[in-house]
Amino acid sequence: MGAFAYLYVTTEIPQPEKVAMAAKTTVYYSDGTTPIGSYAAQNRENIDCSTLPKYVGQAIVASENRTFYQDKGIDLRGITRALITNLRTGSRQGGSTITQQYAERYYLGETTTYKGKLREAILAIKIAQTQSKDTVLCNYMNTIYLGRGAYGIQAAAKTYFNKDAKDLTVSEAAMLAGIIPAPSTWDPAISPKQATSRFNRVIRIMKEDGYITSAQAAEAAMPQTVAQTTENTYQGYKGYLLTMVEQELVNSKAFTKDELETGGYKIVTTFDPTLQNEMQSVGDNRASGMPDGMQVGAIAADPRDGSIKSIYGGTDYLTHQLNNATQATYEPGSTMKPFALLGAAQAGVSFNTMFNGNSPQTFKGLISSVANSGNVSYGYVNLYKATAFSVNTAYMRLNEKLTPQKTAEIAHSAGITSDIDETSPYNVLGINSVTVKELTQAHATIATGGVKHTLHCVSKVLSSDNKELYSAKTGDERVFEENDCALVIKAMEGTVQYGTGKEARSIGHTIAGKTGTANDAYAASFVGYTPQLISTWAMWYPDANGNPQEIPDFNGYTHSEYPVHLFTEFMKQALKGTEDTAFPTATDDGKVGGPDGTWGTGGSVTRRSYSGSSSSSSPSPSASATTGTAPSTGSTDEGNTGNTTSGGSGAGAGGDGSNTGTGGTGAGTDGTGGDSTTGSNGTATGQ
Numbered sequence: 001m002g003a004f005a006y007l008y009v010t011t012e013i014p015q016p017e018k019v020a021m022a023a024k025t026t027v028y029y030s031d032g033t034t035p036i037g038s039y040a041a042q043n044r045e046n047i048d049c050s051t052l053p054k055y056v057g058q059a060i061v062a063s064e065n066r067t068f069y070q071d072k073g074i075d076l077r078g079i080t081r082a083l084i085t086n087l088r089t090g091s092r093q094g095g096s097t098i099t100q101q102y103a104e105r106y107y108l109g110e111t112t113t114y115k116g117k118l119r120e121a122i123l124a125i126k127i128a129q130t131q132s133k134d135t136v137l138c139n140y141m142n143t144i145y146l147g148r149g150a151y152g153i154q155a156a157a158k159t160y161f162n163k164d165a166k167d168l169t170v171s172e173a174a175m176l177a178g179i180i181p182a183p184s185t186w187d188p189a190i191s192p193k194q195a196t197s198r199f200n201r202v203i204r205i206m207k208e209d210g211y212i213t214s215a216q217a218a219e220a221a222m223p224q225t226v227a228q229t230t231e232n233t234y235q236g237y238k239g240y241l242l243t244m245v246e247q248e249l250v251n252s253k254a255f256t257k258d259e260l261e262t263g264g265y266k267i268v269t270t271f272d273p274t275l276q277n278e279m280q281s282v283g284d285n286r287a288s289g290m291p292d293g294m295q296v297g298a299i300a301a302d303p304r305d306g307s308i309k310s311i312y313g314g315t316d317y318l319t320h321q322l323n324n325a326t327q328a329t330y331e332p333g334s335t336m337k338p339f340a341l342l343g344a345a346q347a348g349v350s351f352n353t354m355f356n357g358n359s360p361q362t363f364k365g366l367i368s369s370v371a372n373s374g375n376v377s378y379g380y381v382n383l384y385k386a387t388a389f390s391v392n393t394a395y396m397r398l399n400e401k402l403t404p405q406k407t408a409e410i411a412h413s414a415g416i417t418s419d420i421d422e423t424s425p426y427n428v429l430g431i432n433s434v435t436v437k438e439l440t441q442a443h444a445t446i447a448t449g450g451v452k453h454t455l456h457c458v459s460k461v462l463s464s465d466n467k468e469l470y471s472a473k474t475g476d477e478r479v480f481e482e483n484d485c486a487l488v489i490k491a492m493e494g495t496v497q498y499g500t501g502k503e504a505r506s507i508g509h510t511i512a513g514k515t516g517t518a519n520d521a522y523a524a525s526f527v528g529y530t531p532q533l534i535s536t537w538a539m540w541y542p543d544a545n546g547n548p549q550e551i552p553d554f555n556g557y558t559h560s561e562y563p564v565h566l567f568t569e570f571m572k573q574a575l576k577g578t579e580d581t582a583f584p585t586a587t588d589d590g591k592v593g594g595p596d597g598t599w600g601t602g603g604s605v606t607r608r609s610y611s612g613s614s615s616s617s618s619p620s621p622s623a624s625a626t627t628g629t630a631p632s633t634g635s636t637d638e639g640n641t642g643n644t645t646s647g648g649s650g651a652g653a654g655g656d657g658s659n660t661g662t663g664g665t666g667a668g669t670d671g672t673g674g675d676s677t678t679g680s681n682g683t684a685t686g687q
Contacts, residue, residue, distance in 0.1 A: 311326070447534055
């Protein structure tokens with residue numbers, strides 16, 4: 001007795017075992033009610049037991065410890081009986097009360113030695129003296145293992161009956177209570193005879209001990225359980241969402257991975273369930289002729305606060321764990337041009353400044369010539385048209401004046417985090433790899449008029465008792481002047497209205513956009529937005545070893561057109577039923593030729609220039625053709641390399657226009673995204 005007294009005096013109730021307190025964290029869509037999935041070291045959901053019918057706890061008492069409400073925490077007769085049996089048979093039979101089992105699971109961890117069992121018994125006595133029976137029973141119900149990977153009565157109710165524990169019937173509670181000693185063995189799906197025997201025993205004791213009436217006992221029947229599922233919560237697209245959420249919270253230093261798996265939190269994301277399903281459907285749909293292995297990545301977000309509404313990371317996370325929206329990189333091509341355009345606005349250059357848009361051209365310090373997509377010559381174009389038709393040569397001239405360093409600086413300020421070569425004039429053509437997410441971030445900054453809101457996918461994190469532990473910190477950093485961004489947006493509207501992204505015009509909303517094709521057509525992309533929603537779509541085609549391959553044309557689409565198609569298909573659904581919203585009005589108060597008159601052709605064009613009025617901020621998509629004059633762009637250039645003429649691209653009625661230049665002939669094409677030309681040679685780059 002002296003040793004027992006010593007142990008009693010020196011034994012204190014410790015902090016609960018971490019595993020006993022562990023509960024799975026559930027991640028929800030933006031509505032806060034539709035689950036995406038969960039993080040869990042164990043499948044456990046701790047609940048408030050006051051919400052349970054009394055018969056749930058009573059069934060467990062009937063099954064495990066009939067004297068629970070009367071004993072002092074231990075059952076000496078049960079312990080003695082178990083000890084004698086163990087000594088005779090060499091087995092490890094238990095004689096523990098609910099309080100002892102609770103002490104083991106909640107405070108001590110599993111104990112199997114006699115010394116450990118003695119400490120468990122002493123702790124059980126102290127618990128019985130300091131905690132109410134209801135507290136002990138509730139904590140026991142939240143920690144007990146009930147088979148099928150379910151810890152606690154709530155997880156078990158969902159696993160066996162697909163319902164919450166508060167909705168369990170008497171029969172369902174009795175079945176669960178009956179299998180506690182050996183849940184994996186006595187699972188009704190595995191041992192229906194043994195499970196039924198245990199069920200009948202619990203119902204009998206519940207009637208004998210007055211927990212249910214004779215009528216209830218007579219009505220009780222062995223319940224039907226649902227089939228056990230082995231669905232992986234990371235299967236399909238949900239794995240991309242769950243890993244994004246986890247990475248964002250861990251990177252914020254607000255939580256550790258271990259805390260997310262055991263904290264029992266409720267995480268409300270910014271993902272819109274409708275938009276996510278629509279984006280996944282568009283991304284999963286493979287057009288006829290699209291080669292196997294083609295990779296697609298996409299993001300949609302609200303630029304006004306940075307909340308990510310949907311992503312396309314891939315078809316199935318379990319088979320392709322690299323997230324195509326946030327981790328995979330590709331060359332963005334001409335979707336980088338708007339950052340140089342913004343630089344021109346910052347420098348006080350009017351977008352009506354004319355630049356040589358012929359193809360090919362040579363540039364100081366570069367060995368190879370630079371050409372436009374399809375080697376099309378556009379004559380002299382202002383920056384509105386150079387943007388709409390993605391004229392590489394004009395933008396190379398712009399970057400030559402602006403400097404590659406400035407273009408990289410602007411792109412980084414907007415939100416590009418990947419390295420950009422500050423020494424290469426080609427950086428304006430998007431030669432440095434980025435992710436879909438960071439390109440979206442950068443363009444979203446322009447879309448909001450120069451205010452950068454950090455893209456994020458977590459709205460808030462709540463504790464198990466609904467206390468807010470974390471809320472998104474989106475930031476509202478102004479990095480650019482509003483009117484400068486409005487000018488860029490105005491130019492990008494031309495891409496959709498009459499330029500390389502005309503398919504998006506069918507969406508029926510005011511949209512600014514930009515196409516992009518990597519050199520050698522290794523990747524293609526499109527970024528576009530309304531004031532309230534931005535979406536970026538990119539595609540690339542790696543071989544079996546991950547090396548880039550040229551994207552072929554398929555199903556009537558060129559490589560540069562298909563991302564526009566994906567964008568259009570998604571945005572038609574995303575914007576359905578919403579009102580068209582105009583962008584803020586832009587004021588082009590810059591000087592033609594720039595402040596010093598040395599940008600582009602300066603203040604005037606000596607040769608016959610782009611036939612659209614240079615005083616107009618946005619060239620008209622409509623043009624008519626007459627003999628000798630090309631629609632929209634007909635001009636003759638006798639510059640250093642172009643020596644060709646191109647017909648323009650107009651949406652209006654009119655025949656082919658033709659014009660003869662020094663080195664070739666050009667034909668205008670009606671209703672196409674880019675012009676066609678003959679008679680020139682050069683190294684072509686993407687739009």
